[in-house]
Amino acid sequence: MYRYDEFDAAFVRSRVAQFRDQVERRVKGELTEEKFRPLRLMNGLYLQLHAYMLRVAVPYGTMNSRQLRQLAFIADKYDKGYGHFTTRQNIQFNWPKLSDVPDILDHLADVEMHAIQTSGNCIRNVTADHWAGVVDGEVEDPRPVSELLRQWSSAHPEFTFLPRKFKIAVAGAEKDRAAIAFHDIGIKIRRNEQGDPGYEILVGGGMGRTPIVGVTVREWLPKGEILGYIEAIMRVYNLHGRRDNKYKARIKILVLELGKEEFTRQVEEEYARMGETSVQVDPAEIERIENYFVPPHYEQLNDADPVLAAAENDNAGFAPWVAQNVAKHREPGYGIVNVSLKPTGGIPGDATSDQMRVVADLAENFSFDELRVTHEQNLVLPHVKKSDLFEVWKSLVAAGLATANLGLVSDIICCPGLDYCSLATARSIPVAQDISNHFSELERQHEIGELKIKISGCINACGHHHAGHIGILGLEKRGEEFYQVTLGGSGDENAQVGEIIGPGFSRTEVIGAVDTIVDTYVSLRNENETFLEAYRRVGPKPFKEAVYATH
Amino acid sequence: MQLIKNQKFVEDGWVLIADDAPLPEQGKIIISLERFNSLAASDLSPIVHLGVSVTSADDVSLLQGDFDRLDLIRLNFPAFTDGRAFSQARILRHQLKFKGDIRISGDFILDQVHFLEKCGVTSFEVVDEVTLDDWHRVTQSLNYSYQPGYSLADTRMRRSRPAITADNEDQELVAELSAA
Numbered sequence: 001m002y003r004y005d006e007f008d009a010a011f012v013r014s015r016v017a018q019f020r021d022q023v024e025r026r027v028k029g030e031l032t033e034e035k036f037r038p039l040r041l042m043n044g045l046y047l048q049l050h051a052y053m054l055r056v057a058v059p060y061g062t063m064n065s066r067q068l069r070q071l072a073f074i075a076d077k078y079d080k081g082y083g084h085f086t087t088r089q090n091i092q093f094n095w096p097k098l099s100d101v102p103d104i105l106d107h108l109a110d111v112e113m114h115a116i117q118t119s120g121n122c123i124r125n126v127t128a129d130h131w132a133g134v135v136d137g138e139v140e141d142p143r144p145v146s147e148l149l150r151q152w153s154s155a156h157p158e159f160t161f162l163p164r165k166f167k168i169a170v171a172g173a174e175k176d177r178a179a180i181a182f183h184d185i186g187i188k189i190r191r192n193e194q195g196d197p198g199y200e201i202l203v204g205g206g207m208g209r210t211p212i213v214g215v216t217v218r219e220w221l222p223k224g225e226i227l228g229y230i231e232a233i234m235r236v237y238n239l240h241g242r243r244d245n246k247y248k249a250r251i252k253i254l255v256l257e258l259g260k261e262e263f264t265r266q267v268e269e270e271y272a273r274m275g276e277t278s279v280q281v282d283p284a285e286i287e288r289i290e291n292y293f294v295p296p297h298y299e300q301l302n303d304a305d306p307v308l309a310a311a312e313n314d315n316a317g318f319a320p321w322v323a324q325n326v327a328k329h330r331e332p333g334y335g336i337v338n339v340s341l342k343p344t345g346g347i348p349g350d351a352t353s354d355q356m357r358v359v360a361d362l363a364e365n366f367s368f369d370e371l372r373v374t375h376e377q378n379l380v381l382p383h384v385k386k387s388d389l390f391e392v393w394k395s396l397v398a399a400g401l402a403t404a405n406l407g408l409v410s411d412i413i414c415c416p417g418l419d420y421c422s423l424a425t426a427r428s429i430p431v432a433q434d435i436s437n438h439f440s441e442l443e444r445q446h447e448i449g450e451l452k453i454k455i456s457g458c459i460n461a462c463g464h465h466h467a468g469h470i471g472i473l474g475l476e477k478r479g480e481e482f483y484q485v486t487l488g489g490s491g492d493e494n495a496q497v498g499e500i501i502g503p504g505f506s507r508t509e510v511i512g513a514v515d516t517i518v519d520t521y522v523s524l525r526n527e528n529e530t531f532l533e534a535y536r537r538v539g540p541k542p543f544k545e546a547v548y549a550t551h
Numbered sequence: 552m553q554l555i556k557n558q559k560f561v562e563d564g565w566v567l568i569a570d571d572a573p574l575p576e577q578g579k580i581i582i583s584l585e586r587f588n589s590l591a592a593s594d595l596s597p598i599v600h601l602g603v604s605v606t607s608a609d610d611v612s613l614l615q616g617d618f619d620r621l622d623l624i625r626l627n628f629p630a631f632t633d634g635r636a637f638s639q640a641r642i643l644r645h646q647l648k649f650k651g652d653i654r655i656s657g658d659f660i661l662d663q664v665h666f667l668e669k670c671g672v673t674s675f676e677v678v679d680e681v682t683l684d685d686w687h688r689v690t691q692s693l694n695y696s697y698q699p700g701y702s703l704a705d706t707r708m709r710r711s712r713p714a715i716t717a718d719n720e721d722q723e724l725v726a727e728l729s730a731a
Binding site: 007017021038152238243273275 | 697
């Protein structure tokens with residue numbers, strides 16, 4: 001994985017010192033909260049319902065064991081012993097003190113981490129496929145270009161006071177695990193007709209109160225032109241994005257109002273006007289970055305492993321976990337281990353400091369010292385030998401991290417909601433917990449099959465409910481929480497915004513509604529048909545009828 | 552209001568002329584873009600030094616044909632969160648090679664100054680009480696940049712990683728501006 005050179009390290013330290021000075025000016029009263037706000041946000045610091053919240057960047061979701069141990073240390077020393085992994089592959093600490101934050105940032109810098117641009121109206125932490133570099137069918141690893149974009153966007157002189165936040169995601173394969181169509185810019189690595197790898201560029205996707213699937217503005221861009229082309233998009237947005245209404249300030253609204261053709265024309269015009277030489281990437285720098293992402297030294301193994309087969313026979317819980325949570329690795333004899341942060345009745349994405357240390361040890365001992373954070377709020381040990389799976393599983397079981405529910409009904413994406421967030425209109429965590437408890441029987445979950453439930457506690461949609469096969473949006477009416485249900489959303493390569501099925505439900509009703517939807521699917525599905533496939537075949541009607549007949 | 556240029560307080564020799572005030576025959580004057588656009592060449596005294604003040608919504612590239620007559624372009628922050636002036640400065644300095652003074656007015660904050668300099672801004676209208684020590688400390692607090700293509704007009708030429716090679720013409724312009 002990427003390692004800082006002296007320059008990166010010095011940049012981050014310099015940024016911490018700068019923020020330390022800003023905090024001091026704030027404490028002394030030289031900076032008003034209004035003027036401090038964008039500065040702290042650009043360093044990942046939010047003011048939440050009960051306390052400050054610090055969001056730490058995990059660039060494209062990749063970490064090593066030392067970094068995860070440091071996060072555990074921070075959770076213990078400055079927080080309440082846990083952290084929350086987010087849908088943007090980051091981690092949040094919910095209880096830091098303002099005066100401690102510069103020290104926390106120094107601790108992060110010690111392990112080549114930071115909280116730069118995890119918030120604010122700037123280019124945010126770049127996300128990528130969490131199975132990058134290990135999954136079959138990849139054109140190229142999306143992380144080198146993500147790292148290039150991380151550097152390019154860090155403290156960018158021109159694009160740090162944008163109309164609104166700006167999110168970029170990169171997918172390296174046809175199969176999209178990064179939800180690129182729901183980002184301000186989505187980048188898909190693909191080959192042109194000549195077979196050369198390049199980038200398809202999508203713009204204007206997003207969730208929030210106006211969910212939109214992004215549109216392709218360039219079918220194929222040569223790799224060397226990426227920074228220039230992104231710069232052109234950013235400049236058009238910075239100059240013409242709406243600043244009169246923060247709810248209409250995202251780039252998706254600009255694309256919507258101008259139309260795809262006119263927006264694309266403006267970008268291409270700007271790109272042509274910029275000239276070729278202003279943002280050429282030095283090939284040596286690209287090579288330096290790419291060298292950090294070459295595959296580790298795998299052993300030559302047979303794909304079938306006798307140790308694994310024996311363990312699967314002897315241990316009741318092990319085989320289902322392997323079947324559900326271990327994905328196919330491109331290298332024979334290895335597996336991609338997905339560590340579920342969705343235990344029955346738990347808080348999606350939360351991990352205790354002890355759990356972090358367990359995963360860090362496993363990454364160090366069994367996965368070439370590498371792990372990933374997924375946008376679905378789980379962790380990944382990307383390269384585990386099949387012969388080691390049983391050992392890994394036992395450690396995960398002991399730590400409460402071996403729930404065999406990846407991609408199943410209890411593998412819920414959920415925002416912090418009204419339990420933490422100052423923007424929330426309803427609680428989301430208790431709904432996730434109720435659903436998880438309701439479907440606690442794993443056998444039933446396996447029977448139901450792949451089903452992605454996503455829950456947001458307000459219209460900002462941090463819980464990605466628009467992209468949920470079943471989406472749940474928490475709202476508030478006359479002091480009461482109620483929940484709107486959408487069906488058929490999807491964040492993959494066939495991205496789609498879910499459709500609202502009808503009037504909302506109370507806290508107590510919503511679980512029953514989900515249950516009825518699931519039962520309806522099970523009763524009408526064809527053989528091997530997933531929930532989403534069935535929904536796309538039959539549409540919302542049978543679900544609506546069933547739900548509103550009983551509620 | 553005080554003017555800071557090249558990290559120092561300087562005497563502001565420029566006068567901002569209201570749209571309804573008569574045009575002076577000499578001196579250094581700044582007029583609004585609207586007024587500038589309504590004037591014929593003959594309306595202006597040939598010995599007057601001319602600056603134009605634009606809003607954040609104006610398309611600065613339309614000024615390109617007038618660069619010969621303009622010694623100064625004044626940009627504005629209607630709110631410090633409104634970052635359009637960064638791109639306006641970048642376009643003027645980098646794309647269109649404007650060689651005069653690019654001045655910032657309005658609600659910008661100290662922490663934006665080093666970014667503005669990188670985009671090509673050369674002078675700052677400061678309204679808040681600020682000491683030169685504060686100015687130097689804050690505007691020079693981030694000494695590293697991943698965008699060497701943006702080092703234009705930043706005469707301190709801080710270290711930057713050559714991830715992106717800067718345009719040679721820019722380097723020449725930097726040298727020129729530094730010498731000026």
